[in-house]
Amino acid sequence: MKRNIDDFNGMKDFIISIVTVIAWVLIGVIIAIGYFTMETKGESVIISFVSMIFTMVSSLGILATIGVYFWQRNDNERKQFYFDKKIAPLIISKAYKITKRINKLIRLINEIDRYIITINHRDIEYISKNNESLPEGFRENKKSISFNLENDEINENKIGLSYELYHFATKLDKNILFILLLTSSHLNAEYSDDILSQYLRGEGKNIEERKLLIKNLKEARDDIFYKLLEFSDKYNVTEDEINSTYEE
Secondary structure (H helix, E strand, O other), rough: OOOOOHHHHHHHHHHHHHHHHHHHHHHHHHHHHHHHHHHOOOHHHHHHHHHHHHHHHHHHHHHHHHHHHHHHHHHHHHHHHHHHHHHHHHHHHHHHHHHHHHHOOOOOOOOHHHHHEEEEOOEEEEEEEOOOHHOOOOOOOOOEEOOOOOOOHHHHHHHHOOHHHHHHHHHHHHHHHHHHHHHHHHHHHOOOOOHHHHHHHHHHHHHHHHHHHHHHHHHHHHHHHHHHHHHHHHOOOOHHHHHOOOOO
């Protein structure tokens, strides 16, 4: 049977109450025994006895404090895990969509000679170079690979995430900017209007830089993919949960 987080808070209060009751009982016993001992054996014995009892009570208090500390820490870790588990599917789904879009971008770069590619904010737009030569009714619409995957629920709850999950969510946004920057830089070189620059670069230079761009894109994709697998396993995120969050 599942237990609610409030049940653990109640248990913590119960333990504190038990410790308090035991302490008061011991104090009562001390007073009773002390009174009896003073009547029969004198003050020196009772002073020694009271000192011993208070030492025991002090030790009990320290042990209770340590116990409550560890209970509180485990309780906080449990709460953090449940909070992360609620947001994790959104973050993992976002990561999964980024990897799929990187794969599309790699295929596009491999066929870059066939397309005119531009970047509009976080959308990589492309259209066939033969589009203008087609009859009016057969011309294609511009297509795009969108990296605009902002999610309000992730942004609003990010600050409350555990360090590892927060770092992963933040790095996803940095990865998107990195991908767009790399692609933009390469496109600027590919489509440069400077004839001398193009001549000096040569066809071989373009191909070499395309290979480097694809290599960097694959490394970014693999890094994201391995991390999303790790968090999927940790928070038991199913494939259905991943696919249900962001639609293509």
